[in-house]
Amino acid sequence: MSAVTPDRPSATAPEASEEQPLRCFWCQQSALLIDYHDHEWGRPVTDDCRLFEKICLEGFQSGLSWLTILRKRESFRRAFAGFDPRQVAAFGESEVQRLLLDETIVRHRGKILAAINNARRALAVQEQFGSLSAYFWRFEVDVAGRPQVPTREYLQTLSQCPESVALARDLRQKGWAFVGPTTVYAFMQAMGLVNDHQHDCHVGQALRASRPPRQPPCAGP
Numbered sequence: 001m002s003a004v005t006p007d008r009p010s011a012t013a014p015e016a017s018e019e020q021p022l023r024c025f026w027c028q029q030s031a032l033l034i035d036y037h038d039h040e041w042g043r044p045v046t047d048d049c050r051l052f053e054k055i056c057l058e059g060f061q062s063g064l065s066w067l068t069i070l071r072k073r074e075s076f077r078r079a080f081a082g083f084d085p086r087q088v089a090a091f092g093e094s095e096v097q098r099l100l101l102d103e104t105i106v107r108h109r110g111k112i113l114a115a116i117n118n119a120r121r122a123l124a125v126q127e128q129f130g131s132l133s134a135y136f137w138r139f140e141v142d143v144a145g146r147p148q149v150p151t152r153e154y155l156q157t158l159s160q161c162p163e164s165v166a167l168a169r170d171l172r173q174k175g176w177a178f179v180g181p182t183t184v185y186a187f188m189q190a191m192g193l194v195n196d197h198q199h200d201c202h203v204g205q206a207l208r209a210s211r212p213p214r215q216p217p218c219a220g221p
Contacts, residue, residue, distance in 0.1 A: 044192030053083035059178030075104035
């Protein structure tokens with residue numbers, strides 16, 4: 001998903017009401033996006049397969065809308081062995097050819113090869129840090145340092161942050177592909193490394209109330 005604004009809301013997007021709670025502006029155009037927003041986006045994730053899945057799907061989304069990828073997500077999961085890094089890392093040319101013929105996913109050879117490459121790099125990260133979660137959460141965004149609460153206008157200006165720049169740089173140094181600062185920031189937003197729900201969004205308010213104080217990064221290797 002592109003950082004902050006995966007898809008523009010349509011002119012007929014539902015307005016908030018007593019029955020329809022306030023939500024972030026970007027999810028209003030489809031029921032699928034609303035469900036994703038309410039139950040997934042911005043909720044802290046520590047499961048390695050989910051983290052790996054999301055960073056791969058952000059790469060596949062480059063040049064497309066997140067809604068397009070979301071509609072194909074179950075097909076991606078089937079095609080990429082549930083995004084288990086160890087299984088994907090073992091993919092060879094026969095699997096690449098199979099994926100290129102799979103009309104239910106995005107058939108882009110460069111992105112497919114990047115996902116396989118990144119699986120192999122993910123195994124190295126797990127070996128070094130113990131888990132992908134331990135590694136990625138070292139880059140959690142300290143929202144206390146932000147100049148204002150996240151309004152719609154403020155969020156529409158965001159496409160990256162210092163932490164996403166640092167994470168993207170570190171990933172590229174580790175050999176990952178399709179991990180620019182904007183792609184990485186969208187990953188961080190979705191996986192809860194930063195709470196970018198609007199200040200008046202009911203999900204964001206609940207997450208802010210329940211989120212423990214940010215812990216400083218561990219020393220680690």
